[in-house]
Amino acid sequence: MSTQRSHDRITHLVACTALVLAATATTAHADPGRTHAHDPGRQTLPARDGWASAGTGTTGGAAADAEHVHTVTTWEEFRAALRDGGTPKIIRVVGTIGADDQGCASFEAEGYDFRKYLADYDPAVWGRDKPVSGEQEDLRAASAARQSEAVTAYVPANTTIVGVGRNAGFTGASLQIKGVDNVIVRNLTLESPLDCFPQWDPTDGATGAWNSEYDGMVVHGSTHVWIDHNTFTDGAHPDSSLPRYYGELYQQHDGELDIVRGADLVTASWNVFADHDKTLMIGNSDGAGATDRDRLRVTLHHNLFRNIVERAPRVRFGKVDAYNNHHVAPADGYAYSFGIGYESRLVAEKNVFTLPEGVSPARILKKWKEAPVTADANHVNGKPVDLIAVHNAEMPEETLQRDAGWTPELRSRIDAPHAIPGLVGHRAGAGRIC
Structure with missing residues (x-):
């Protein structure tokens, strides 16, 4: 191990030990019978730590009894542990669990043939003025439905999902908090899940595009959600490894995290979002005012956005508080970081x-629709x-209005910008939780 890595590891252990001792002392003074202060599965969102701390706060499955603490090592065990309704539960994930280990061929509907799909919908044959339809498109959709059933997991209320140790997580899974x-x-x-069956849309843009499903995690119409110390990545399948058909990237990734359709009171802290294109979307449609207006309140703090092309995040409607994050743009292809969207x-x-x-x-902010924004004390x-x-x-055709019209109050700690690269670099992401 290098001297720098050893130093970082020691620094992390010292910091975690100090936090554990402080938490244990505080808890013992308040409640001598409680013994879970240092257990990540029992920890709750601290007071004033972002929007998810508002109102009743966010406790997840901290109140779970012994019968509802599950340790899982397979996808089947994980999904079985989720089925127990809204009873407080803790699910401890051990190792890396694959949701799609059977491979794409196992999801194919009988008669689906990708080579025939390519031949049938080649723009030279099908054209570019109408969506694809017909036998192979129907079979593609049926195959996609099989994959969706296999790789999607729905998280119930009052649940904590926590990785054990430094190497816990999922490949090919879409966690739905709905x-x-x-x-x-x-x-x-x-x-990120790899969509086995992207759909060709010849009408998408001037040249058509491949569109995929499956975000790594979706918060859909849910409230009081804390997403902390996770690493979101394309892993073994970056976009650079994907082929091209009809001259367009065969896009098999959707987002890493979406917060949509009336979701509210969410805190995402100390996560790493890495090596992705369209990464984090808050609000999925300009036409969703009936469900999204006065909701989509999200806090993003102490996250690392590394080699992210765009949407870090893109915002519609919501009062989003983004502070103390570190954005490291890719060497090539960077589009923007903060997308200013409809009524944001x-x-x-x-x-x-x-x-x-x-x-x-000038490219850090991207104006999609007219909406005011507050952007103060940032460093580049x-x-x-x-x-x-x-x-x-530099972009007078996209002039932005100042002053979002509100002042965030739910911030548990604020660090000086010069400290953020080292602090977030050493402590954000999976495997670095105290």
């Missing part, structure tokens, strides 16, 4: 951006930069 309250997900490496009210403060040579800070390549001023100066 229509429930009070969920915690911590210390997992989530390798983003506050982005004391974040740090590391941009490659030749990339202007080690220096303070007024992101709105530089954006408006």
